[in-house]
Structure formats: structure tokens, C-alpha cells
Amino acid sequence: MANAKSAQACGCPVAAFQKMISGKYKLRIVWDLQDGPKRYSEIRTGLLRGSSGSAVIAPRVLSRELKALTEQGLIDRKDFGVVPPKVEYRLTRKGKSFVPVIAAIRNWGARHLAEANADQMVAAE
Template structure:
């Protein structure tokens, strides 16, 4: 890692947030849990979209390790695993909603500009 990147991580809390929620499916998974509450793995996978199980499982493990989601395993056959937001995951709700609103506006404007130039 370059020294400038290591220093930025040490002094910039935004970098910490990006490390925690940045990833192929992390924000989408957090958004699904925020919208739907507790979900089983299969439900979450269908809600997230076109993601393979291994990739989603890795992202969920990282979110769990970082304390943003809770994974509860039930001792039964077949195995049952549920995911839910922790307090820290729930605290991301305003940020996720703001990102959603921002991107919705950006998409609409980009599509309007594209249509106008066609």
C-alpha cells in the first residue's frame, strides 16, 4: 500500500466508512435489510439481484465482522440462518436513503440529457 493511502486511512473517517460499506453488494444488502427487516439468506439473495451465493456470503461475512449486520444460526434441519441489521447498521439508514435519493436524481438527469441529445 502506498504511504499516501495509508495516511489517508489513518486521518479520514470517510475511508473507514468506505472500507466497511464499499463492496460489490454490501450497500444493496444493507438496503434490503433496512427495507425488509430480518431476512433469510435465500430471501436476501433474491432481493439483492444477480449475485452468486459465494460473493454474497463473503460480503455478508464482512458486514458481520464489521458489526453492521447480525447473523443468527438456528439449530435445526435443514439449517436456518437469518440476517438483520445491528444498531450500527440501522444508523446507516439516513445515509443509505440519501445515497438512494441522490442516485435517483442523477439517473433521471443523465437519462434526460441522453434523450435530449438523441
């Protein structure tokens, strides 16, 4: 997080933004939480459902991503203090304001990936 602050301090919001969202699952976690609070296992299942390639997400990696998103103020972690443990994650106001940005990235990707696939098909003919 210190790197994101130093990038922001040097006047480069793009570098600060890039540092904030760096990580394999952060964008997908925020996107998945737009529909409401989820527990750890629900987030993990959602990530596995959308994954291409490895069907294994190391618990340590997912926990690290969730902790970073919490520290960045994009998500909130609510511990119910019961046994067995019950913890939910939800978007903060800042996290909700980030959803349209991810939607724009998703739309751009859908549009341009479709073009790239069409170009590859033409080249293969």
C-alpha cells in the first residue's frame, strides 16, 4: 500500500490505480460482490466458476486479496463473532463506485476480444 501512496504522491493516478488493482482476483472479487454480501466460500466458488485454466485457488492467495481490498477501502469484512466462524464481505461506498469502471473494462474486453477472435479465424482460413 505504501507503493500506491507514493505513486499517488508523485502525481500519477494511473500508477496508483494500477497498484491498487494489481492481483489476480481483485477485479473479479469486486465484480462478484456487486450483487450483495458474500461469505469466503461463496467468493471462492464464484472465482472458480469463472476461471479458465487452474481450478485451484490457494486459500492464502484469496485471503491476501480480500485483506488488500479491505485495507484499500473497497470492501468491508464483517465478523459475526460466532462459532463456527461466520464472516461476510461486502462492497463499501468506494467499492460500489468502482463497479462501473469494471463494467467499462468488461465491455471493452468483450468488444475487442470478439474482434481479436474474428481476426484469428480469418487468418486461419
